[in-house]
Structures are given as C-alpha cells and as structure tokens.
Amino acid sequence: MPSRPDKRRPHQKPKQDAKSLKRKREQVSLDQLQDAVDQFDPKTADTTKFSNLPLSSPTASGIEASHFQAPTDIQARAIPEALKGRDILGAAKTGSGKTLAFLVPVLEKLYRARWTEYDGLGALIISPTRELAVQTFQVLTKIGRFHSFSAGLVIGGKSLKEEAERLGRMSILVCTPGRMLQHLDSTSGLQVDNLQILVLDEADRIMDMGFKSAVDALVEHLPKERQTLLFSATQSRKVSDLSRLSLKDPEYIAVHESAAASTPESLQQHYLVTPLASKLNTLYGFIKANLKSKILVFFSSGKQVRFAFETMRHLRPGVPLYHLLGAQKQAQRMQITSSYAASKQACLFATDVVARGVDFPSVDWVVQVDAPEDVDTYIHRVGRTARFNKDGKAVLFLDPSEEEGMLKRLESKKIPIKRVNVRENKKQAIDESIQSMVFRDPALKYLASKAFISYVRSIHLQRDKEIFNLKSLDLEAYAACLGLPGAPIIHFDKGEDVKKLKNMSRAALSDSDSDFDSEKKKRKVRTKTDKMFERTNQDVLTDHYTKLIDGTTDRAAEDSEDDFLAVKRVIEGDDFDTVADAKTTLPSGTKIIQGLGGEEPFIVDSKRREKMLKSKKQMLKFKGKGDHIVFDDEGTAHHPYRIQGEEDFKRDGSAEAQRQKFVEGETAKVKEADISDKALAKEKRREKKERRKIREAMEDGLAPAASTMPRLETPDDGEDPLAFLASLPVNNGVHNDGGDSSGEEEVEQRPRKKAKKWFEDDSDDEKNRKKGKKSKSKVIEITEEPDTLEDYEALAAGLLDD
Numbered sequence: 001m002p003s004r005p006d007k008r009r010p011h012q013k014p015k016q017d018a019k020s021l022k023r024k025r026e027q028v029s030l031d032q033l034q035d036a037v038d039q040f041d042p043k044t045a046d047t048t049k050f051s052n053l054p055l056s057s058p059t060a061s062g063i064e065a066s067h068f069q070a071p072t073d074i075q076a077r078a079i080p081e082a083l084k085g086r087d088i089l090g091a092a093k094t095g096s097g098k099t100l101a102f103l104v105p106v107l108e109k110l111y112r113a114r115w116t117e118y119d120g121l122g123a124l125i126i127s128p129t130r131e132l133a134v135q136t137f138q139v140l141t142k143i144g145r146f147h148s149f150s151a152g153l154v155i156g157g158k159s160l161k162e163e164a165e166r167l168g169r170m171s172i173l174v175c176t177p178g179r180m181l182q183h184l185d186s187t188s189g190l191q192v193d194n195l196q197i198l199v200l201d202e203a204d205r206i207m208d209m210g211f212k213s214a215v216d217a218l219v220e221h222l223p224k225e226r227q228t229l230l231f232s233a234t235q236s237r238k239v240s241d242l243s244r245l246s247l248k249d250p251e252y253i254a255v256h257e258s259a260a261a262s263t264p265e266s267l268q269q270h271y272l273v274t275p276l277a278s279k280l281n282t283l284y285g286f287i288k289a290n291l292k293s294k295i296l297v298f299f300s301s302g303k304q305v306r307f308a309f310e311t312m313r314h315l316r317p318g319v320p321l322y323h324l325l326g327a328q329k330q331a332q333r334m335q336i337t338s339s340y341a342a343s344k345q346a347c348l349f350a351t352d353v354v355a356r357g358v359d360f361p362s363v364d365w366v367v368q369v370d371a372p373e374d375v376d377t378y379i380h381r382v383g384r385t386a387r388f389n390k391d392g393k394a395v396l397f398l399d400p401s402e403e404e405g406m407l408k409r410l411e412s413k414k415i416p417i418k419r420v421n422v423r424e425n426k427k428q429a430i431d432e433s434i435q436s437m438v439f440r441d442p443a444l445k446y447l448a449s450k451a452f453i454s455y456v457r458s459i460h461l462q463r464d465k466e467i468f469n470l471k472s473l474d475l476e477a478y479a480a481c482l483g484l485p486g487a488p489i490i491h492f493d494k495g496e497d498v499k500k501l502k503n504m505s506r507a508a509l510s511d512s513d514s515d516f517d518s519e520k521k522k523r524k525v526r527t528k529t530d531k532m533f534e535r536t537n538q539d540v541l542t543d544h545y546t547k548l549i550d551g552t553t554d555r556a557a558e559d560s561e562d563d564f565l566a567v568k569r570v571i572e573g574d575d576f577d578t579v580a581d582a583k584t585t586l587p588s589g590t591k592i593i594q595g596l597g598g599e600e601p602f603i604v605d606s607k608r609r610e611k612m613l614k615s616k617k618q619m620l621k622f623k624g625k626g627d628h629i630v631f632d633d634e635g636t637a638h639h640p641y642r643i644q645g646e647e648d649f650k651r652d653g654s655a656e657a658q659r660q661k662f663v664e665g666e667t668a669k670v671k672e673a674d675i676s677d678k679a680l681a682k683e684k685r686r687e688k689k690e691r692r693k694i695r696e697a698m699e700d701g702l703a704p705a706a707s708t709m710p711r712l713e714t715p716d717d718g719e720d721p722l723a724f725l726a727s728l729p730v731n732n733g734v735h736n737d738g739g740d741s742s743g744e745e746e747v748e749q750r751p752r753k754k755a756k757k758w759f760e761d762d763s764d765d766e767k768n769r770k771k772g773k774k775s776k777s778k779v780i781e782i783t784e785e786p787d788t789l790e791d792y793e794a795l796a797a798g799l800l801d802d
C-alpha cells in the first residue's frame with residue numbers, strides 16, 4: 001500500500017525556511033552594520049548628513065521623519081564613537097543637540113543586540129529634573145518610532161506600585177535619580193543585570209552634591225560591564241566622578257573648547273546694576289517694555305517666584321504670566337510647561353528647575369533677577385534662549401556688591417557680557433503698589449516674609465563669598481520693597497548642617513527644584529501636626545510671623561515655632577493669691593484643688609496634672625494631716641476632751657469665776673436657741689393652719705381663695721398644680737366612673753390620696769359631718785406628723801379631749 005503523503009511537512013518546511021532565512025538576512029545586515037560602524041572614522045568620513053552615518057534603517061527612518069537632516073557638531077562626533085561601544089564624556093554648548101547625540105547610540109546598541117522585552121532593562125537614561133526627563137522621553141518616542149522597543153518614563157507623580165507594574169517589560173527607561181533608586185530598591189520585577197548602556201544627561205548636575213548619594217546607590221545596582229555616556233554643556237573631567245561611574249578609557253568630546261566662549265554666538269548677553277531693593281521695579285519696567293516678547297525670568301527660590309508672580313499678576317503688566325517651581329504638583333508643572341512652550345508672547349517666572357536642558361521654543365529673553373550661584377548655572381540659564389543657531393538675548397540683574405565678583409567669574413569662562421543701563425523713561429516704580437497689596441492681604445504679607453527669609457538664607461549659604469556678601473546688602477530696603485514694615489530677624493543654624501548645606505548647590509536648596517528635594521522630603525517624617533501647621537500657614541498669619549514681620553520678634557518668639565505643642569508656661573499654685581483669684585484668672589474648666597493643710601492650690605490645667613489627680617499617693621499631700629475626733633453617744637463628732645494642765649487652768653482665772661463664765665455662756669446659748677426654736681414652731685403652726693383650711697374648703701366643695709393657698713414649689717413649666725386642681729369641678733371625693741382613668745383623673749386623685757394616707761375609712765366620717773354629728777370614731781385624722789414638742793402636746797391634748 002502506498003504510504004499517504006504527509007501534507008503537513010511540505011507546509012512547515014517552507015515556513016521554517018522563511019523564518020530562518022529572515023533571521024539569517026537580519027544577522028547579515030547586522031554584521032554589515034557592525035562592520036560599517038567599525039570602519040567608520042569620524043575624522044575622515046563625511047558627517048554632514050545623517051544618512052552618511054552607519055545607522056540601522058529604523059533609526060534612520062525615525063530621524064528623517066523627525067525632519068533632522070544634518071547632524072550638529074556634537075552629534076557628528078559623538079554618535080560614531082558611541083556606536084563603536086566607547087564610553088563618552090560629551091560637552092557642547094546649550095541647545096547644540098546633545099539629546100540626539102546619546103539617544104541615537106542607545107537605539108542602535110539595543111537594535112544590534114536584538115533586544116527584546118524578555119531581556120530585561122537594556123538602557124537607562126538619567127535626567128536631573130522631571131521636565132528634562134519628559135522632554136527626553138518625547139524625543140526618544142519621535143526618533144524611535146520605527147523600532148519595536150518598549151520605553152518608559154520614571155519620574156514619580158504616580159504611585160510607586162502603579163509604575164512598578166509596568167517597569168518589568170521595559171527595554172529603555174528615562175528617569176530621575178531618586179525615583180529610579182526607589183524602584184531599584186523595591187520593585188522585584190525590574191531586572192537590570194543585563195543593562196547595556198547608561199546615560200547621564202546634565203551629568204555634572206547629577207554627579208554633584210545634591211544627587212551624590214542617590215546616584216552612587218543607583219550605580220551599585222547596575223552591572224559594571226556596560227557602556228556609559230555622560231553629556232552636559234558644562235562638563236568636567238573630574239577623575240573621581242569617572243571612577244564613581246566606572247568609566248573605562250572614556251572619549252572626551254568637547255565641541256566648544258576651541259571656540260571663544262561656552263555660550264552660543266547667537267546669544268547677546270547683558271547685565272545691569274540695580275540694587276537688591278529695586279529689582280522688582282526693574283523687572284516690572286523690563287516686562288512692560290517687552291510686551292511682544294517671550295521672556296523667561298529666573299529667581300533663586302520658589303518663594304521669590306511666588307511672591308513676584310502674585311504681585312505682578314495683580315499689577316497686570318499686559319502679557320500672560322506663568323510661574324513654575326518644584327513645589328507644584330506634577331500635572332500642574334506639565335500644564336504650565338506646555339502652555340508656556342506653546343505661547344508666542346508670555347512671561348514665565350521660574351526657579352532653576354528649568355535652567356538645564358529644557359527646550360522651550362523661541363524664547364526671546366532670559367532675565368536673571370537673582371544672580372546664579374556659579375558660572376555653570378549662568379550658562380545653563382541663558383542657554384534657554386538662542387538654541388540651535390537661533391538668536392536670543394539675556395540680561396543679568398546684579399546688586400552693586402555682586403558686580404565685581406560676578407564679572408570676574410564670567411570672564412574666566414570667556415563669556416562676552418556687556419553692561420547696560422535702564423532708560424530713565426522706562427523705569428517703573430511699583431513699591432507703593434506692593435506695599436498696599438501686602439498691607440491688605442495677610443497671605444501676601446506672609447509670602448513676602450518667606451521670600452525675604454529664603455533670599456537672605458540663600459545668600460548666607462552661597463559658597464562664593466567674593467560675589468555674595470550678606471553684610472553689603474541693604475536688607476531694610478529689601479524688606480521695604482517687598483512691602484514689609486521691617487526686616488525680619490533671621491537666626492542661622494550653626495555647625496555641621498551648615499557645612500552640608502554649603503556644599504549643596506543652591507538649586508538643591510530652593511524648594512523642591514529637583515528630584516533630590518522630593519527625596520529629602522520623603523526622608524523627613526512629617527507628622528500630622530507638621531501638615532496642620534503647614535496648612536495653617538498658607539493663608540493665615542501666625543502670631544509668630546506677625547511679630548516676625550513687625551520686626552518685634554526675639555529669640556523666644558522665633559523658638560515658638562519649634563515648640564508648637566510644648567507647654568509655654570507652667571502655672572504654679574503660688575501664681576495666685578487665693579483660689580478665687582485663680583478661678584477667675586484661669587480658663588473655665590480648669591480644676592483647682594485647695595490643700596487642707598494650707599498648701600498651695602493644685603491647679604489641673606494639663607493632661608499630666610489631670611493624671612496626677614488620679615494618683616491617690618500624689619494627692620495625699622493635698623488632704624492635710626487629719627484631725628483626731630471622737631463620737632459621742634448620739635453619734636456627734638467632736639474633739640476629744642483633754643485635761644488642762646494646772647498652770648493653764650490657773651491662768652484662766654479662779655475656779656468660781658470660770659464656772660460663772662461658763663454658766664453665763666451656756667445660758668446665753670440656750671436663750672438664743674429658744675428664740676429661734678419658737679420662731680420656727682410659730683411658722684410651722686401657721687403653715688399647718690393654712691393647710692387645714694384648704695383641706696376643709698375642698699371637702700366642703702369650695703375653692704380656697706388664692707391668698708389662703710400655701711406657697712408651693714411650682715414645677716418647671718411654671719404651672720401651679722394647686723391652681724390646676726382648683727379649676728376642675730370638685731367632685732367631693734374620688735372621681736371614678738368605672739371607665740378608663742384619664743391622666744386628668746389621676747392628677748385629681750393624687751392630692752386626696754396623699755392627704756388621707758392614714759385614713760382608715762372616710763365614708764363614715766363624711767356621713768357624720770353631713771348629719772352635723774360629732775364623729776364617734778376613735779380614729780383621729782392626722783394630716784401631718786408632729787414636728788415639735790408643742791405638736792406632740794397638742795396631739796396628746798386632742799386624745800385626752802376625746
């Protein structure tokens with residue numbers, strides 16, 4: 001029997017063949033690509049076009065689709081070296097295209113390694129700020145659109161768990177250092193053992209004091225066998241930094257070293273000398289004179305930014321105003337960044353959070369109201385304009401005391417800067433408007449004091465004392481220009497902390513300018529009280545700050561912020577002359593316990609003292625020493641009799657005289673008691689008489705006259721129960737119709753029952769009275785129990801009468 005042909009085999013074979021053929025073809029092209037890279041010599045090769053570079057087709061297509069044609073200097077030199085697998089230290093002016101210089105090698109490295117999502121993390125790109133990380137990620141998604149890698153952004157703003165779930169399958173991550181470290185420490189699915197390439201954008205910033213610990217810890221997680229690329233406009237060749245990152249024989253590519261300056265030639269740089277107290281006037285005048293421009297204004301801290309923004313906003317200069325600082329929420333930061341980026345004419349007040357790397361299109365002016373901490377910061381700030389061969393202008397405001405030192409520093413880096421003066425007719429004075437605004441708005445006053453404190457603090461912590469000298473600044477005038485009635489007194493910390501702070505860059509010191517700051521915040525445990533205090537201060541001035549602003553603060557007042565919950569003053573018992581005095585002085589609810597032995601009163605004004613109150617042992621001293629007393633046969637307590645000594649007895653006079661004195665005293669006491677007893681008996685008799693009259697009137701069916709009614713305690717509702725009773729038809733006895741007894745009936749019956757509680761039978765009595773006969777009953781009606789001796793006598797007499 002002929003065997004049946006296997007129909008599956010012929011089908012499978014071509015498929016397998018096609019797959020292996022495809023794989024083979026890919027391998028061949030990868031080998032060719034690798035050969036091209038190896039043979040590419042940037043010094044001799046033509047690098048004027050991207051198409052001349054040895055790049056894979058997905059990367060080349062991505063670059064073309066993003067409309068990049070010719071590589072910039074840094075790109076032309078760095079990309080071929082990086083493609084060869086070398087570590088790079090890249091330094092190029094701001095806006096010269098460094099982002100592409102490291103993104104292209106990243107894509108190519110993973111492409112040539114045929115990286116898949118199952119290989120773990122292949123490339124890690126670290127940025128110092130969230131804004132820069134977002135921007136880098138956007139460029140990556142643009143030029144990498146024809147690749148099949150998965151890429152992620154790790155900058156915080158979402159929950160760690162939410163981010164962690166997605167990290168496991170990412171091939172490329174763009175991150176900020178602090179957040180990435182958190183994931184490396186806690187996210188189990190994140191596999192970094194295979195990491196191929198590490199990139200540090202703005203490397204000098206990432207390697208400085210502010211990020212030092214985070215970066216060192218982060219690098220410890222990564223494998224040593226990897227390629228490392230470091231890029232910045234202000235790159236250093238510090239050996240210590242290179243060893244920290246285990247760079248191997250790195251290629252130093254600096255495209256501006258031979259050039260005249262480290263800033264773009266298309267950038268016009270100016271400075272003007274304006275005293276610290278006039279800076280806001282000058283800024284306002286500047287904005288008013290450049291309403292058709294896109295302006296970026298730098299301040300040294302978030303507090304400065306907020307104060308300037310809030311005041312200028314009220315003055316309506318005639319251009320959209322934005323403000324950006326690290327303390328804002330991530331979504332708000334992103335929204336402001338994109339709104340400002342899209343604007344043609346606008347003014348953004350910002351901290352150094354956007355000083356580095358951020359690529360706002362077409363910024364006309366960069367204004368530095370507060371001087372930068374060093375020349376590098378200056379270069380990065382002014383680098384937000386005149387990007388990629390476009391024109392741009394920058395102006396730096398300097399206090400007269402800062403001029404000399406700052407110019408010296410700028411000259412050392414060959415920065416061409418010219419002095420300019422503000423035209424008289426362009427000067428604006430907004431001091432008075434600010435003063436009245438601050439006077440009216442306590443929140444603004446609070447902000448002004450914070451701005452003052454943070455500025456003075458930042459100057460105090462500056463490392464370069466040749467430029468920044470606190471003593472030469474007119475702080476009173478500065479406080480006045482912020483609308484404050486006087487310069488707040490500031491106490492600076494001493495010792496270790498200051499040393500640490502001085503080593504830190506000012507960017508790191510300003511509020512949350514970077515990822516580092518959020519790390520600092522995380523480390524500091526904030527209690528509910530802290531949060532409550534922060535909240536309170538947002539719109540209400542505390543006493544402390546009122547004093548601070550009024551300039552009346554002293555060290556004790558300063559300290560009050562620290563001991564928010566501490567007992568300010570312990571009230572001692574002897575703070576008051578009498579207990580009554582204490583009661584009127586202390587808040588209601590305070591307990592005061594007077595010791596029996598004449599001790600000072602115990603005042604319960606705190607939890608601790610209240611607790612003490614519960615301790616019997618502690619309270620013993622307030623009970624006094626106790627007195628010895630005896631009880632007589634009648635149970636009355638009195639001091640025990642003691643036999644008087646003979647001498648004491650003689651001192652009181654003769655025995656007869658003492659006896660007489662005693663008799664007289666006792667007689668007087670008896671007389672006194674007799675008078676009061678008689679008065680009491682008289683009153684009782686009168687009451688008894690009145691009660692009898694009422695009873696008789698009721699029994700005869702007559703309402704008693706109001707005047708004859710005895711005064712009874714009225715219930716709370718003010719109704720006299722007797723008056724109520726009198727208004728009812730008197731039934732001459734118990735009303736009972738045999739039906740349901742209503743409430744009224746109950747009320748009616750009650751007094752009768754009470755009055756006759758001792759009655760044996762009232763029917764006979766009634767009959768006898770009606771017949772005018774004298775009752776023969778032996779039962780005597782006793783309406784009241786006898787109280788006094790006289791009552792008993794009267795009762796006895798009645799019995800005898802019978």
Ligand SMILES: Nc1ncnc2c1ncn2[C@@H]1O[C@H](COP(=O)(O)OP(=O)(O)OP(=O)(O)O)[C@@H](O)[C@H]1O
Nearest residue numbers: 068070071072094095096097098099233357359388
């Ligand atoms: N080859 C290129 N062709 C055209 N434009 C380019 C090219 N490379 C970069 N650019 C543009 O130049 C601008 C600046 O690029 P990039 O942000 O990479 O500069 P940078 O050197 O990183 O600046 P910084 O030092 O401020 O971070 C961007 O708008 C970018 O789109």
